[in-house]
Amino acid sequence: MEPGKDINAEQLTYAKAATELEEIVKKLQSPECDIDQLSELTKRAKVLLDFCKDKLTKTDKEVEQILQSLSD
């Protein structure tokens, strides 16, 4: 996965992002991880971490509006 890829374009979900993050941490901690991969993995991890935190703590207006329209 390209680190800077548009997260909206790849239809990322929280669950997918969290799973990918776990994989990145495992890769980084494995002895096979060389310094060439470091930069790419770290950049991708940053994108995913920001995405997940935003999902949890920032209001998604679109979701809010859709669900409000369904509410009794």
Place this chain on the structure above:
Amino acid sequence: MNTQPSLFQMPTAITLLEFNGRIKRLLNSDEVQNCWIQAETSDLRVSTHCYLELIQKNEKGDTVARMGAVIWANAFRSLNAKFHSVTGQDITTGLNVMVCVSVSYNEKFGLKAIISDINPEFTLGDMVRQRMEIIKRLTQENLIDLNKSVLLSVAPQQIAVISAAGAAGYGDFINQLKNNAYGVVFYPCLFSAMMQGADTAQSVMSAIDRIEENAHLFHCIVIIRGGGSSSDLNSFDNYDIAARIARCKLHVIVGIGHERDTTVLDYVAGTRVKTPTAAAEFLIQRCATQLAILSEMASAISSTVKETLIRSREQMAHYTDIIPLAARKKLEAEHLKLQNASATIPVCVRSRLQGEKTMREHNVEKLSIAVRQNIAMQKTWQQNVAEKLEILSPRNTLNRGFALVMRNGAFVTDAKSLKEGENITVHLKNGRIRTKITEVVGKT
């Protein structure tokens, strides 16, 4: 038969009041006073006094007996408290009860059963039995754990809430979510439903249907109802709602009633919590756990990257130190190898030459022995041949008494070749004779 009374045979009539008075006196029998009966409550309403219908149904569900009943206000307070302390709920419609009744007949208001006591243990037992029967059926139909197998999102934020719109429990739930200490954003969406009374089951199931039409928008369903003072949790001990929840596509969280209340839904729900507030706390904690995990992962990534960089630098420094040292060691080793070779080669050559010399000497000796042996063998052979020649020599033959015949200088070996009159020479031991053939014998 003519039953029409004539003017002259007017029967003696009594007043309605007097007639009713007779009924009243008849009903004064001990058989209908302070009598414990089993019945189902129906159409219960409380307005100062508690008015209700006591009914009995047959197996088909048809009402086969009915009587209006009343619990006077002063009795109702104590009976209801006693009932609530055992069953966890108020006296209400739709309960199987064991009550102590006395028939009261009022000339003006008619017949009523006056309830003076209630046996709450009977109702509790009946409720428990009903609940156990539903749980047994759900278990037999493999429904009891079905919703538990529907995975709940690790971060359930988009929540379909089934509750009564204005209920205190719903308000508590929303406030708790909005004011959570972790700053997690939730999107609760209310699907209002009747949460007590006879229509509860249908209303809740209809709400689940509406949610499932948009199931992709929600992470879970939360069914909540505060306990309130007039709990009517009996309506949740219902097979139809339980089976609907079991088959729901979304994970269902149930938070109905107070701490001590339990309904069938608690057994069948994916997750069971005690109260609406506890439901909110459960969701908040689940998302907060994700925030903590994200934070841990961020730290892990940061420290791993730092460690990897440090390790790489250390590795570089190590190589910087070790490469010249390794090169020097290699050169020294090669030098030593050369020295060893220089020392070893003359020794090897000498040893080889010595070996060759020893071999040559050994071969010369072997050759000499062989030659000598050959000569001795030749000598022996010659002697044998000489001996054989001696034995076979003509002289030896003549010595043994044989004679040799020669004609014209050639040996005669066949008598047939001789002719009478020819001259021949006969060689004998110590001389020869010349003679003429007078006769050839045996010639044919």
